Amino acid sequence: MSRILLIVSGGIAAYKALELVRLLRRDGVGVTSVLTDGGAQFVTPLSLQALTEEKVYSSLWSLTDESEMGHIQLSRAADLLVVAPASANILAKMAAGLTDDLASTVLLATDKPVLVAPAMNVRMWTHPATVAAMATLRGRGVHVVGPEEGAMACNEYGFGRLAEPAAIQAAIRSLLHHASLHHASPAAARPLAGRHALVTSGPTHEPIDPVRYLANRSSGRQGHAIAAALAGLGARVTLVTGPVGVPDPPGATVHRVETAEQMLAACMAAFPADVAVCAAAVADWRVAAQSSTKIKKTPGGVPPTLTLMPNPDILATLATAGPARPRLVVGFAAETDDVLDHAQAKRTRKGCDWIIANDVRPETGIMGGELNEVYLVTASGVEAWPRLPKSEVAGRLAQRIAEALDVAEALA
Ligand code: CTP
Numbered sequence: 001m002s003r004i005l006l007i008v009s010g011g012i013a014a015y016k017a018l019e020l021v022r023l024l025r026r027d028g029v030g031v032t033s034v035l036t037d038g039g040a041q042f043v044t045p046l047s048l049q050a051l052t053e054e055k056v057y058s059s060l061w062s063l064t065d066e067s068e069m070g071h072i073q074l075s076r077a078a079d080l081l082v083v084a085p086a087s088a089n090i091l092a093k094m095a096a097g098l099t100d101d102l103a104s105t106v107l108l109a110t111d112k113p114v115l116v117a118p119a120m121n122v123r124m125w126t127h128p129a130t131v132a133a134m135a136t137l138r139g140r141g142v143h144v145v146g147p148e149e150g151a152m153a154c155n156e157y158g159f160g161r162l163a164e165p166a167a168i169q170a171a172i173r174s175l176l177h178h179a180s181l182h183h184a185s186p187a188a189a190r191p192l193a194g195r196h197a198l199v200t201s202g203p204t205h206e207p208i209d210p211v212r213y214l215a216n217r218s219s220g221r222q223g224h225a226i227a228a229a230l231a232g233l234g235a236r237v238t239l240v241t242g243p244v245g246v247p248d249p250p251g252a253t254v255h256r257v258e259t260a261e262q263m264l265a266a267c268m269a270a271f272p273a274d275v276a277v278c279a280a281a282v283a284d285w286r287v288a289a290q291s292s293t294k295i296k297k298t299p300g301g302v303p304p305t306l307t308l309m310p311n312p313d314i315l316a317t318l319a320t321a322g323p324a325r326p327r328l329v330v331g332f333a334a335e336t337d338d339v340l341d342h343a344q345a346k347r348t349r350k351g352c353d354w355i356i357a358n359d360v361r362p363e364t365g366i367m368g369g370e371l372n373e374v375y376l377v378t379a380s381g382v383e384a385w386p387r388l389p390k391s392e393v394a395g396r397l398a399q400r401i402a403e404a405l406d407v408a409e410a411l412a
Contacts, residue, residue: 002176003030005078005112007103008048010038012153013085013119013162018043020084020165021051024172032074034058036103038087060102075110080175083107085119085162088130094142095133113175115143117168122158134247144247145171159245167370170389174229177395190234191402197235198273198326199227199252200280200314202242204260208306209291213258216281219368220244222332223279225394227252230277233398238270242280260286260311267314271321275328275401278315278352286311319351327408328401333357333377334367343377354378356397376400 004024008017017039021031031052035045045056057074075081083090083103090103094116099105107114116137124130125147138144146163163171201223205213224246227239231251239252240263248254255266260282267276285308295304319329329352333343336359343357355377360367373387376397385396 001028001030002079003032003077004080004082004172004176005074005106006031006033006052007036007081007083007086007090007106008033008039008043009036009083009085009087009090009103010041011085011087011119011162012042014039014042016162016165017084018047018051020168021048023165023169025051025053027169027173029172029176030054032057032078034074034103034106036090036101038089057102060105072109075106075112078110078112080172081107081110081112081114082117082168082172083114084117084168086116088118088120088124088127088133091116091118091133091137092129095136113141113143115145115168115171115175117145117163117171118147118160119162120147120160121152121154122156122160125158125160138248138250141250143171143175143250146247149245164370166389170370170391173389174232174391174395191406192230192398193234195235195274195405196270196272197227197230197237197401198267198270198276198318199223199230199237199239200241200263200267200276200278200282201227201239202244203281204242204263204283204311205258206260206283206286206311207258207290208287209293209295211294214283214285214287215243216283217368218242218244218281220246221368221370222372222390222393223277224249225391226277226279226397229391229394229398230275230401232395233402235275235398238273240266240270240280242282259283260314264312264314264317267318271324273326274405275330276315276318276326277330277397277401278318279332279356280314281334282314283311285309313350315352316350319353328353328404330354330356330397330401334360336361340375340377340382343375344382347377347379356393 033048035058048056093104148161150161202220203216203218205215207213227237228249231237237252240255257263288307288309315331331352333346333355335342339359343355347355357375372390372393376383
Protein backbone atom coordinates (compact mmCIF):
# COMPACT_ATOMS: atom_id res chain seq x y z
CA MET A 1 0.00 0.00 0.00
CA SER A 2 1.27 3.47 -0.87
CA ARG A 3 1.49 5.88 2.02
CA ILE A 4 1.54 9.64 2.12
CA LEU A 5 2.30 12.08 4.88
CA LEU A 6 -0.28 14.86 4.59
CA ILE A 7 0.65 18.19 6.15
CA VAL A 8 -2.35 20.45 6.68
CA SER A 9 -1.31 24.06 7.22
CA GLY A 10 -3.40 27.11 8.00
CA GLY A 11 -5.99 28.68 5.74
CA ILE A 12 -9.70 28.61 5.08
CA ALA A 13 -9.09 25.92 2.41
CA ALA A 14 -7.92 23.46 5.09
CA TYR A 15 -11.43 21.97 5.19
CA LYS A 16 -10.82 20.64 1.67
CA ALA A 17 -7.99 18.49 3.08
CA LEU A 18 -10.70 16.30 4.62
CA GLU A 19 -12.23 15.63 1.19
CA LEU A 20 -8.72 14.89 -0.13
CA VAL A 21 -8.20 12.30 2.62
CA ARG A 22 -11.53 10.67 1.71
CA LEU A 23 -10.49 10.42 -1.97
CA LEU A 24 -7.05 9.03 -1.09
CA ARG A 25 -8.48 6.42 1.27
CA ARG A 26 -10.85 5.35 -1.53
CA ASP A 27 -7.72 4.89 -3.72
CA GLY A 28 -6.31 2.59 -1.03
CA VAL A 29 -3.61 5.08 -0.03
CA GLY A 30 -2.58 5.15 3.65
CA VAL A 31 -2.57 8.70 5.06
CA THR A 32 -0.71 9.90 8.14
CA SER A 33 -1.35 13.54 8.90
CA VAL A 34 0.47 16.41 10.52
CA LEU A 35 -1.66 19.40 11.52
CA THR A 36 0.06 22.75 12.04
CA ASP A 37 -1.18 25.22 14.67
CA GLY A 38 -2.66 27.31 11.84
CA GLY A 39 -4.32 24.26 10.27
CA ALA A 40 -5.87 23.36 13.64
CA GLN A 41 -7.74 26.69 13.57
CA PHE A 42 -9.70 25.39 10.58
CA VAL A 43 -9.99 21.59 10.97
CA THR A 44 -9.91 19.54 14.14
CA PRO A 45 -7.44 16.72 14.86
CA LEU A 46 -10.50 14.58 15.58
CA SER A 47 -11.96 14.91 12.07
CA LEU A 48 -8.56 14.16 10.48
CA GLN A 49 -8.08 11.18 12.78
CA ALA A 50 -11.57 9.82 12.00
CA LEU A 51 -11.01 10.02 8.24
CA THR A 52 -7.39 8.80 8.16
CA GLU A 53 -8.04 6.19 10.88
CA GLU A 54 -4.62 7.11 12.22
CA LYS A 55 -3.14 9.22 14.96
CA VAL A 56 -2.72 12.87 14.00
CA TYR A 57 0.64 14.50 14.77
CA SER A 58 1.02 18.13 15.64
CA SER A 59 3.68 18.80 18.24
CA LEU A 60 7.43 18.63 17.80
CA TRP A 61 7.85 18.47 21.53
CA SER A 62 5.50 15.63 22.44
CA LEU A 63 7.58 13.00 24.24
CA THR A 64 5.10 10.19 23.52
CA ASP A 65 4.93 11.07 19.83
CA GLU A 66 8.71 11.21 19.59
CA SER A 67 9.12 7.80 21.24
CA GLU A 68 6.36 6.19 19.14
CA MET A 69 7.10 7.87 15.82
CA GLY A 70 9.86 10.51 15.71
CA HIS A 71 9.81 13.29 13.12
CA ILE A 72 12.42 11.52 10.98
CA GLN A 73 10.41 8.31 11.05
CA LEU A 74 7.26 10.16 10.00
CA SER A 75 8.79 11.02 6.64
CA ARG A 76 10.69 7.72 6.35
CA ALA A 77 7.43 5.79 6.51
CA ALA A 78 5.89 7.77 3.61
CA ASP A 79 6.33 7.44 -0.16
CA LEU A 80 5.37 11.07 -0.70
CA LEU A 81 4.90 14.20 1.43
CA VAL A 82 1.93 16.39 0.51
CA VAL A 83 1.34 19.87 1.90
CA ALA A 84 -2.33 20.77 1.31
CA PRO A 85 -3.19 23.49 1.77
CA ALA A 86 0.29 25.03 1.72
CA SER A 87 0.11 28.52 3.23
CA ALA A 88 2.45 31.37 2.28
CA ASN A 89 4.08 30.87 5.69
CA ILE A 90 4.95 27.19 5.28
CA LEU A 91 6.20 27.74 1.70
CA ALA A 92 8.46 30.57 2.92
CA LYS A 93 9.75 28.36 5.76
CA MET A 94 10.42 25.49 3.34
CA ALA A 95 12.34 27.80 1.00
CA ALA A 96 14.39 29.23 3.88
CA GLY A 97 14.94 25.87 5.62
CA LEU A 98 13.34 27.02 8.88
CA THR A 99 12.24 24.45 11.44
CA ASP A 100 10.08 25.92 14.16
CA ASP A 101 7.34 23.28 14.29
CA LEU A 102 6.76 19.62 13.46
CA ALA A 103 5.62 20.23 9.85
CA SER A 104 8.61 22.38 8.86
CA THR A 105 11.02 20.01 10.64
CA VAL A 106 9.66 16.97 8.81
CA LEU A 107 9.87 18.85 5.49
CA LEU A 108 13.53 19.72 6.07
CA ALA A 109 14.39 16.22 7.27
CA THR A 110 12.83 14.32 4.37
CA ASP A 111 14.49 12.78 1.33
CA LYS A 112 11.10 11.83 -0.16
CA PRO A 113 9.34 13.64 -3.04
CA VAL A 114 7.26 16.59 -1.88
CA LEU A 115 4.06 17.95 -3.46
CA VAL A 116 2.66 21.31 -2.36
CA ALA A 117 -0.83 22.65 -3.07
CA PRO A 118 -0.58 26.39 -2.34
CA ALA A 119 -3.62 28.34 -1.14
CA MET A 120 -3.61 31.99 -0.14
CA ASN A 121 -4.88 35.43 -0.99
CA VAL A 122 -3.95 36.51 -4.54
CA ARG A 123 -1.75 39.38 -3.29
CA MET A 124 0.21 36.99 -1.10
CA TRP A 125 0.59 34.58 -4.04
CA THR A 126 1.88 37.32 -6.35
CA HIS A 127 4.09 38.97 -3.69
CA PRO A 128 7.76 38.83 -4.74
CA ALA A 129 8.58 36.96 -1.51
CA THR A 130 6.20 34.10 -2.43
CA VAL A 131 7.24 34.17 -6.10
CA ALA A 132 10.89 33.81 -5.01
CA ALA A 133 10.04 31.04 -2.53
CA MET A 134 8.16 29.10 -5.23
CA ALA A 135 11.04 29.50 -7.69
CA THR A 136 13.44 28.15 -5.04
CA LEU A 137 11.18 25.21 -4.23
CA ARG A 138 10.54 24.35 -7.90
CA GLY A 139 14.29 24.55 -8.51
CA ARG A 140 14.78 21.96 -5.76
CA GLY A 141 12.33 19.62 -7.46
CA VAL A 142 9.31 20.25 -5.23
CA HIS A 143 6.13 19.38 -7.18
CA VAL A 144 3.33 21.93 -7.30
CA VAL A 145 -0.39 21.57 -7.98
CA GLY A 146 -2.46 24.75 -8.36
CA PRO A 147 -3.34 27.24 -7.17
CA GLU A 148 -6.46 27.84 -9.23
CA GLU A 149 -8.00 31.10 -10.34
CA GLY A 150 -11.35 32.05 -8.83
CA ALA A 151 -13.30 33.91 -6.19
CA MET A 152 -11.73 33.86 -2.73
CA ALA A 153 -13.00 33.89 0.82
CA CYS A 154 -11.58 37.43 1.20
CA ASN A 155 -13.90 38.75 -1.53
CA GLU A 156 -11.10 39.06 -4.04
CA TYR A 157 -10.63 37.28 -7.34
CA GLY A 158 -7.48 35.77 -8.82
CA PHE A 159 -4.93 32.98 -8.42
CA GLY A 160 -4.67 31.58 -4.92
CA ARG A 161 -7.54 29.12 -4.53
CA LEU A 162 -6.49 25.64 -3.45
CA ALA A 163 -6.60 23.17 -6.36
CA GLU A 164 -9.69 20.97 -6.23
CA PRO A 165 -9.21 17.79 -4.14
CA ALA A 166 -9.67 15.69 -7.33
CA ALA A 167 -6.79 17.56 -8.99
CA ILE A 168 -4.54 17.06 -5.94
CA GLN A 169 -5.56 13.38 -5.89
CA ALA A 170 -4.61 13.11 -9.60
CA ALA A 171 -1.19 14.69 -8.94
CA ILE A 172 -0.63 12.31 -5.99
CA ARG A 173 -1.63 9.28 -8.09
CA SER A 174 0.81 10.24 -10.79
CA LEU A 175 3.69 10.88 -8.33
CA LEU A 176 3.01 7.62 -6.48
CA HIS A 177 2.92 5.82 -9.82
CA HIS A 178 6.34 7.22 -10.75
CA ALA A 179 7.70 6.42 -7.29
CA SER A 180 6.56 2.78 -7.54
CA LEU A 181 8.10 2.44 -11.01
CA HIS A 182 11.28 3.93 -9.64
CA HIS A 183 11.38 1.42 -6.81
CA ALA A 184 10.73 -1.43 -9.24
CA SER A 185 13.67 -0.49 -11.43
CA PRO A 186 15.30 2.91 -11.92
CA ALA A 187 15.81 2.18 -15.65
CA ALA A 188 12.12 1.32 -16.12
CA ALA A 189 11.23 4.60 -14.44
CA ARG A 190 13.27 6.67 -16.92
CA PRO A 191 12.55 5.06 -20.29
CA LEU A 192 12.87 8.45 -22.02
CA ALA A 193 16.32 9.25 -20.59
CA GLY A 194 18.52 10.65 -23.37
CA ARG A 195 15.53 11.68 -25.52
CA HIS A 196 14.46 15.22 -26.33
CA ALA A 197 10.72 15.97 -26.32
CA LEU A 198 9.24 19.18 -27.73
CA VAL A 199 5.77 20.14 -26.47
CA THR A 200 3.52 23.06 -27.43
CA SER A 201 0.80 24.20 -25.02
CA GLY A 202 -1.73 26.93 -24.32
CA PRO A 203 -3.36 29.44 -26.63
CA THR A 204 -1.65 32.02 -28.83
CA HIS A 205 -2.44 35.73 -28.69
CA GLU A 206 -2.56 37.50 -32.04
CA PRO A 207 -2.23 41.30 -31.66
CA ILE A 208 -4.68 43.71 -33.26
CA ASP A 209 -2.88 46.78 -31.91
CA PRO A 210 -0.54 47.34 -28.92
CA VAL A 211 -3.36 46.74 -26.42
CA ARG A 212 -5.80 44.31 -28.07
CA TYR A 213 -5.47 40.75 -29.31
CA LEU A 214 -7.37 37.72 -30.63
CA ALA A 215 -7.18 34.64 -28.39
CA ASN A 216 -8.99 31.47 -27.32
CA ARG A 217 -9.90 29.76 -24.04
CA SER A 218 -7.17 27.10 -23.91
CA SER A 219 -5.88 26.70 -20.33
CA GLY A 220 -2.65 24.86 -21.19
CA ARG A 221 -3.49 22.21 -18.57
CA GLN A 222 -3.24 19.18 -20.86
CA GLY A 223 -0.09 20.33 -22.68
CA HIS A 224 1.67 21.25 -19.44
CA ALA A 225 0.70 17.89 -17.89
CA ILE A 226 2.20 16.12 -20.92
CA ALA A 227 5.45 18.08 -20.56
CA ALA A 228 5.58 17.11 -16.86
CA ALA A 229 4.85 13.44 -17.62
CA LEU A 230 7.56 13.25 -20.31
CA ALA A 231 10.07 14.86 -17.94
CA GLY A 232 8.95 12.42 -15.24
CA LEU A 233 9.98 9.56 -17.54
CA GLY A 234 13.44 11.07 -17.93
CA ALA A 235 13.11 13.05 -21.20
CA ARG A 236 14.76 16.43 -21.69
CA VAL A 237 11.66 18.51 -22.34
CA THR A 238 11.34 21.82 -24.16
CA LEU A 239 7.91 23.34 -23.56
CA VAL A 240 6.89 26.18 -25.87
CA THR A 241 3.84 27.80 -24.35
CA GLY A 242 1.48 30.62 -25.14
CA PRO A 243 0.16 32.84 -22.33
CA VAL A 244 -1.31 30.61 -19.58
CA GLY A 245 -2.05 30.88 -15.87
CA VAL A 246 -1.01 27.35 -14.95
CA PRO A 247 2.38 26.87 -13.24
CA ASP A 248 5.45 25.71 -15.16
CA PRO A 249 5.66 21.91 -15.22
CA PRO A 250 8.46 20.46 -13.10
CA GLY A 251 11.54 19.41 -15.03
CA ALA A 252 10.85 21.20 -18.36
CA THR A 253 12.70 24.09 -20.00
CA VAL A 254 9.94 26.61 -20.71
CA HIS A 255 9.90 29.12 -23.59
CA ARG A 256 7.07 31.64 -23.34
CA VAL A 257 5.70 33.08 -26.58
CA GLU A 258 2.63 35.06 -27.60
CA THR A 259 1.93 34.53 -31.28
CA ALA A 260 1.77 31.50 -33.58
CA GLU A 261 4.75 32.78 -35.56
CA GLN A 262 6.83 33.07 -32.37
CA MET A 263 5.69 29.58 -31.33
CA LEU A 264 6.83 28.12 -34.63
CA ALA A 265 10.18 29.93 -34.43
CA ALA A 266 10.76 28.68 -30.86
CA CYS A 267 9.92 25.11 -31.94
CA MET A 268 12.30 25.23 -34.89
CA ALA A 269 15.02 26.66 -32.62
CA ALA A 270 14.55 23.70 -30.25
CA PHE A 271 15.15 21.13 -33.02
CA PRO A 272 16.29 18.37 -33.20
CA ALA A 273 13.80 16.43 -31.11
CA ASP A 274 12.90 12.75 -30.86
CA VAL A 275 9.22 13.48 -30.33
CA ALA A 276 6.99 16.52 -30.80
CA VAL A 277 3.61 16.81 -29.08
CA CYS A 278 1.53 19.74 -30.36
CA ALA A 279 -1.09 20.38 -27.69
CA ALA A 280 -1.30 24.15 -28.20
CA ALA A 281 -4.55 25.72 -29.39
CA VAL A 282 -2.81 27.82 -32.02
CA ALA A 283 -4.91 30.66 -33.47
CA ASP A 284 -5.70 29.76 -37.06
CA TRP A 285 -5.53 33.38 -38.18
CA ARG A 286 -3.74 36.60 -37.34
CA VAL A 287 -4.60 40.18 -38.18
CA ALA A 288 -3.14 41.02 -41.60
CA ALA A 289 -2.20 44.61 -40.81
CA GLN A 290 -1.51 45.14 -37.13
CA SER A 291 -1.73 48.73 -36.03
CA SER A 292 1.43 50.03 -34.36
CA THR A 293 -0.67 52.50 -32.37
CA LYS A 294 -3.88 51.95 -30.42
CA ILE A 295 -6.87 52.06 -32.78
CA LYS A 296 -9.05 54.97 -31.64
CA LYS A 297 -12.79 55.41 -31.81
CA THR A 298 -13.96 58.44 -33.73
CA PRO A 299 -17.28 59.96 -32.72
CA GLY A 300 -19.90 58.54 -35.07
CA GLY A 301 -17.18 56.67 -36.98
CA VAL A 302 -17.60 53.16 -38.40
CA PRO A 303 -16.06 50.30 -36.37
CA PRO A 304 -12.79 49.01 -37.84
CA THR A 305 -12.80 45.92 -40.05
CA LEU A 306 -10.23 43.26 -39.23
CA THR A 307 -8.72 41.45 -42.18
CA LEU A 308 -7.28 38.09 -41.16
CA MET A 309 -4.59 35.97 -42.75
CA PRO A 310 -3.69 32.33 -42.02
CA ASN A 311 -1.11 31.47 -39.39
CA PRO A 312 1.52 28.81 -40.05
CA ASP A 313 0.38 25.33 -39.04
CA ILE A 314 3.04 24.35 -36.51
CA LEU A 315 2.04 20.68 -36.30
CA ALA A 316 2.06 20.29 -40.09
CA THR A 317 5.36 22.14 -40.35
CA LEU A 318 7.07 19.92 -37.75
CA ALA A 319 5.55 16.78 -39.30
CA THR A 320 6.95 17.62 -42.73
CA ALA A 321 10.35 18.94 -41.64
CA GLY A 322 12.30 16.53 -43.87
CA PRO A 323 15.35 14.86 -42.36
CA ALA A 324 14.97 16.94 -39.17
CA ARG A 325 11.45 15.57 -38.57
CA PRO A 326 11.05 14.17 -35.05
CA ARG A 327 10.64 10.41 -35.18
CA LEU A 328 7.20 10.69 -33.61
CA VAL A 329 4.86 13.66 -34.15
CA VAL A 330 1.64 13.82 -32.12
CA GLY A 331 -1.22 16.28 -32.67
CA PHE A 332 -4.55 16.96 -31.00
CA ALA A 333 -8.01 17.23 -32.46
CA ALA A 334 -10.73 18.88 -30.42
CA GLU A 335 -13.97 18.18 -32.24
CA THR A 336 -17.68 18.63 -31.69
CA ASP A 337 -19.02 16.14 -34.26
CA ASP A 338 -17.84 13.05 -36.19
CA VAL A 339 -14.84 13.02 -33.84
CA LEU A 340 -13.05 9.98 -35.28
CA ASP A 341 -13.62 10.81 -38.95
CA HIS A 342 -12.31 14.34 -38.46
CA ALA A 343 -9.37 13.06 -36.40
CA GLN A 344 -8.33 10.49 -39.02
CA ALA A 345 -8.61 13.11 -41.76
CA LYS A 346 -6.55 15.57 -39.69
CA ARG A 347 -3.85 12.95 -39.09
CA THR A 348 -3.42 12.39 -42.80
CA ARG A 349 -3.77 16.06 -43.76
CA LYS A 350 -1.18 17.27 -41.26
CA GLY A 351 1.23 14.38 -41.80
CA CYS A 352 1.55 13.50 -38.10
CA ASP A 353 1.80 9.98 -36.66
CA TRP A 354 -0.78 10.11 -33.90
CA ILE A 355 -3.79 12.26 -33.10
CA ILE A 356 -5.24 12.52 -29.61
CA ALA A 357 -8.88 13.26 -30.33
CA ASN A 358 -11.60 14.35 -27.98
CA ASP A 359 -15.20 15.47 -28.02
CA VAL A 360 -15.31 19.02 -26.67
CA ARG A 361 -19.03 19.72 -26.89
CA PRO A 362 -19.82 21.91 -23.82
CA GLU A 363 -21.93 19.15 -22.22
CA THR A 364 -18.83 16.91 -21.94
CA GLY A 365 -17.25 19.44 -19.50
CA ILE A 366 -13.81 18.63 -20.95
CA MET A 367 -12.79 22.08 -22.18
CA GLY A 368 -11.17 23.86 -19.22
CA GLY A 369 -12.02 20.96 -16.85
CA GLU A 370 -9.81 18.55 -14.90
CA LEU A 371 -10.85 15.37 -16.75
CA ASN A 372 -10.38 14.29 -20.34
CA GLU A 373 -11.73 11.41 -22.41
CA VAL A 374 -9.65 10.81 -25.53
CA TYR A 375 -9.11 8.50 -28.47
CA LEU A 376 -5.60 7.64 -29.59
CA VAL A 377 -5.75 7.61 -33.40
CA THR A 378 -2.78 6.00 -35.13
CA ALA A 379 -2.07 4.51 -38.57
CA SER A 380 -3.13 1.13 -37.21
CA GLY A 381 -6.46 2.11 -35.67
CA VAL A 382 -8.28 3.81 -32.83
CA GLU A 383 -8.05 3.20 -29.09
CA ALA A 384 -10.68 4.63 -26.75
CA TRP A 385 -9.27 5.62 -23.36
CA PRO A 386 -11.51 5.94 -20.29
CA ARG A 387 -12.36 9.33 -18.76
CA LEU A 388 -9.26 10.23 -16.72
CA PRO A 389 -7.71 13.23 -14.98
CA LYS A 390 -5.63 15.20 -17.51
CA SER A 391 -2.48 14.24 -15.58
CA GLU A 392 -3.27 10.56 -16.14
CA VAL A 393 -3.97 11.04 -19.83
CA ALA A 394 -0.55 12.70 -19.92
CA GLY A 395 1.06 9.81 -18.01
CA ARG A 396 -0.39 7.18 -20.34
CA LEU A 397 0.60 9.16 -23.41
CA ALA A 398 4.16 9.58 -22.12
CA GLN A 399 4.41 5.80 -21.54
CA ARG A 400 3.11 5.09 -25.05
CA ILE A 401 5.59 7.56 -26.51
CA ALA A 402 8.44 5.82 -24.66
CA GLU A 403 7.35 2.44 -26.01
CA ALA A 404 6.92 3.75 -29.58
CA LEU A 405 10.36 5.38 -29.60
CA ASP A 406 11.95 2.14 -28.35
CA VAL A 407 10.20 0.16 -31.09
CA ALA A 408 11.17 2.72 -33.77
CA GLU A 409 14.80 2.61 -32.61
CA ALA A 410 14.84 -1.19 -32.63
CA LEU A 411 13.52 -1.20 -36.21
CA ALA A 412 15.87 1.55 -37.46
N1 CTP B 1 -2.05 23.23 -34.80
C1 CTP B 1 -0.83 23.84 -34.98
N2 CTP B 1 -0.75 25.04 -35.63
C2 CTP B 1 -1.86 25.63 -36.10
C3 CTP B 1 -3.12 25.02 -35.91
C4 CTP B 1 -3.18 23.81 -35.24
O1 CTP B 1 0.20 23.29 -34.55
N3 CTP B 1 -1.77 26.79 -36.72
C5 CTP B 1 -2.08 21.90 -34.16
C6 CTP B 1 -2.65 21.90 -32.76
O2 CTP B 1 -1.62 22.06 -31.80
C7 CTP B 1 -3.26 20.51 -32.69
C8 CTP B 1 -3.79 20.31 -34.07
O3 CTP B 1 -2.97 21.11 -34.92
O4 CTP B 1 -2.31 19.52 -32.46
C9 CTP B 1 -5.22 20.70 -34.10
O5 CTP B 1 -5.60 21.20 -35.27
P1 CTP B 1 -6.88 22.17 -35.29
O6 CTP B 1 -6.45 23.55 -35.36
O7 CTP B 1 -7.83 21.81 -34.20
O8 CTP B 1 -7.54 21.69 -36.55
P2 CTP B 1 -7.59 22.41 -37.92
O9 CTP B 1 -6.53 21.83 -38.75
O10 CTP B 1 -7.58 23.88 -37.70
O11 CTP B 1 -8.96 21.95 -38.43
P3 CTP B 1 -10.39 22.44 -37.96
O12 CTP B 1 -10.24 23.86 -37.49
O13 CTP B 1 -11.15 22.23 -39.17
O14 CTP B 1 -10.78 21.52 -36.85
